[in-house]
Amino acid sequence: MSNIYMGYYFTVEPKEPGAEILMAELGETPFESFIETEEGLSAYIQKEFWNENILDGIYILGSDEFKITYTFEEIEQVNWNEEWEKNFEPIDVDNTCRVRAPFHEKKDVKYDIVIEPKMSFGTGHHETTFMMIQHLLETDIEGKKTLDMGCGTAILAILAEMKGAQPIDAIDIDNWCYLNSIENAERNNCHHISVYEGDAALLEEKNYDVIIANINRNILLNDMLAYADCLNPGGILLLSGFYEEDIPAIDTSCTEKGLTFVKKFSRNNWVSLKYVN
Numbered sequence: 001m002s003n004i005y006m007g008y009y010f011t012v013e014p015k016e017p018g019a020e021i022l023m024a025e026l027g028e029t030p031f032e033s034f035i036e037t038e039e040g041l042s043a044y045i046q047k048e049f050w051n052e053n054i055l056d057g058i059y060i061l062g063s064d065e066f067k068i069t070y071t072f073e074e075i076e077q078v079n080w081n082e083e084w085e086k087n088f089e090p091i092d093v094d095n096t097c098r099v100r101a102p103f104h105e106k107k108d109v110k111y112d113i114v115i116e117p118k119m120s121f122g123t124g125h126h127e128t129t130f131m132m133i134q135h136l137l138e139t140d141i142e143g144k145k146t147l148d149m150g151c152g153t154a155i156l157a158i159l160a161e162m163k164g165a166q167p168i169d170a171i172d173i174d175n176w177c178y179l180n181s182i183e184n185a186e187r188n189n190c191h192h193i194s195v196y197e198g199d200a201a202l203l204e205e206k207n208y209d210v211i212i213a214n215i216n217r218n219i220l221l222n223d224m225l226a227y228a229d230c231l232n233p234g235g236i237l238l239l240s241g242f243y244e245e246d247i248p249a250i251d252t253s254c255t256e257k258g259l260t261f262v263k264k265f266s267r268n269n270w271v272s273l274k275y276v277n
């Protein structure tokens, strides 16, 4: 995979909620890494997926409610650690789970997850990850065979292991995420997580008690049958990566496959749904 990136540096006024909306919109494009800055947002995209019109469909850039300016440059090599050290604050979910980088001090919480995100999505800062953590925190997964599909940094697989799930398969289509997940699983002393590079094609002949999938609307809809087919009776499916308006399509797809809706979380129009088989 190419290491040449295009870095975009956005100044966003007002920053709240502008930077978050901008990040959500860019997250729908091949931009793959985001860092919140004092002025707004830095966003990175691999040059091979970039073109000069890449921002054309970004609605917020044309909105009267926000003043957004930016510069961009080509970057040969990004020092992600340095970038994250400057900008990454630990996050706390429900006072039970803390996600931090290796350079943050350790605090006394039940689930202390250390993530070195580099280029992978999944630091807990994104609404979808946050809500998936909330679902996992309140679901009994002790001893359950678990799949984390679209694992990113493996943040959710790591929490699943900390909550007693095993064995756990963590799958991501992206090579960076695959490598970063292996590193993060080791960093958190996880011994029950197997990481694979790939997609739903890897699920043939598999079965799980719990499936976690925080990806996006279209991939979830496309792969829902593969998930449902390998979910054991009574198994739990946790989904995120889509908006309130996508719920009818996702829900129809799930109920068609015999799954029953259990609970929804929502944050800033992002949602996360729990189903049982």
Ligand SMILES: C[S@@+](CC[C@H](N)C(=O)[O-])C[C@H]1O[C@@H](n2cnc3c(N)ncnc32)[C@H](O)[C@@H]1O
Pocket: 121, 122, 123, 124, 128, 129, 132, 149, 150, 151, 152, 153, 154, 155, 156, 171, 172, 173, 174, 177, 198, 199, 200, 214, 215, 216, 219, 241
């Ligand atoms: C929204 S991120 C979620 C990361 C992490 N699980 C979290 O909750 O923060 C989605 C991840 O799914 C991966 N992905 C995208 N399409 C996929 C597919 N078809 N199969 C497996 N993984 C996929 C992406 O590379 C990305 O790491």
